Amino acid sequence: DVKVTQSSRYLVKRTGEKVFLECVQDMDHENMFWYRQDPGLGLRLIYFSYDVKMKEKGDIPEGYSVSREKKERFSLILESASTNQTSMYLCASSLRNTGELFFGEGSRLTVL
Amino acid sequence: DQQVKQNSPSLSVQEGRISILNCDYTNSMFDYFLWYKKYPAEGPTFLISISSIKDKNEDGRFTVFLNKSAKHLSLHIVPSQPGDSAVYFCAASAYSGAGSYQLTFGKGTKLSVIP
Numbered sequence: 001d002v003k004v005t006q007s008s009r010y011l012v013k014r015t016g017e018k019v020f021l022e023c024v025q026d027m028d029h030e031n032m033f034w035y036r037q038d039p040g041l042g043l044r045l046i047y048f049s050y051d052v053k054m055k056e057k058g059d060i061p062e063g064y065s066v067s068r069e070k071k072e073r074f075s076l077i078l079e080s081a082s083t084n085q086t087s088m089y090l091c092a093s094s095l096r097n098t099g100e101l102f103f104g105e106g107s108r109l110t111v112l
Numbered sequence: 113d114q115q116v117k118q119n120s121p122s123l124s125v126q127e128g129r130i131s132i133l134n135c136d137y138t139n140s141m142f143d144y145f146l147w148y149k150k151y152p153a154e155g156p157t158f159l160i161s162i163s164s165i166k167d168k169n170e171d172g173r174f175t176v177f178l179n180k181s182a183k184h185l186s187l188h189i190v191p192s193q194p195g196d197s198a199v200y201f202c203a204a205s206a207y208s209g210a211g212s213y214q215l216t217f218g219k220g221t222k223l224s225v226i227p
Contacts, residue, residue: 004155035217040121042219043156043201090155099144099205099213103155 003027004104006091012110019078021107023091030096032074034058034066036087037106043090049074050096081111115139116204118218126226131189133221135202138183142204146215147176147187150199159200160187192225199223 007022025032033048035058045058047066055066063085067075074093078085088108092101117136125131135145143164148156162169162176162185169176175188189196202218 009153040219042118043217045214048214092155094213099203099215100146100158100161101148101156101203101215103148103157105155106153108153 004091004093004102006089006104006107008107009105010108010110012112013081014112015082017081017111019081019109019111021076021078021089021091021109023074023076023104024072025074025091025093025102026072027093027095027102028071029093029102030071031094032068033092033094033101034064034074034076035090035092036060037090038087046076046089081109083111085109086111113138114218115142116202116216116218118200118202118221120221121219122222122224124224124226125192127194128191131187131192131196131223131225133187133189133200133202133223135185135187135218136183137185137204139204139206139216140183141206142216143207144205144213145176145178145185146203146205147174148201148203148217150201150220156201189223192223194225194227197223197225 034046049068091104146161147159150156203215
């Protein structure tokens with residue numbers, strides 16, 4: 001079974017803090033994604049990566065950055081957290097040439 | 113502009129009856145469609161998919177129908193069970209270069225199956 005593991009299920013941070021969300025997948029997938037889920041807004045793509053050291057902006061990249069130094073790991077960084085970044089963050093991975101995503105369990109971030 | 117639309121935020125169905133969840137899309141480049149199911153505090157899980165070359169795909173109690181001319185797909189769950197209560201996301205896939213595909217999600221429909 002594909003396993004996508006997100007480092008923290010629940011985090012509480014203060015405005016202005018730097019936040020790291022880590023994601024690791026164990027199935028050698030080329031593609032990795034970060035989404036956020038908000039009530040009434042569905043899943044919105046923040047950033048994605050097709051390969052190591054490669055990144056592409058999604059639909060809502062503002063206020064976020066990412067890092068992919070190894071194939072299995074994709075990190076989402078909030079340089080200076082703000083209250084409007086309170087959300088559920090979902091990491092996903094997929095094989096190249098397929099559209100099927102495998103999701104982690106999510107990280108619920110609260111910014112006070 | 114929303115390319116994948118789920119116009120019903122919520123749906124309530126009696127146990128044992130049919131649940132029909134609808135999804136519309138606007139981008140004719142989408143060639144693969146998926147449904148994901150999400151329970152609270154968990155990540156979405158893949159449920160069923162359909163290629164644009166088909167009009168129906170069935171897997172147990174779940175059937176997805178695709179009407180390309182109307183740019184519409186639907187998920188049928190028969191019979192509905194209380195454990196089906198979850199948020200269902202429709203997603204559409206298009207080739208995005210570099211040999212990879214990108215999914216666009218709808219906003220989701222919350223299904224409640226009443227015992």
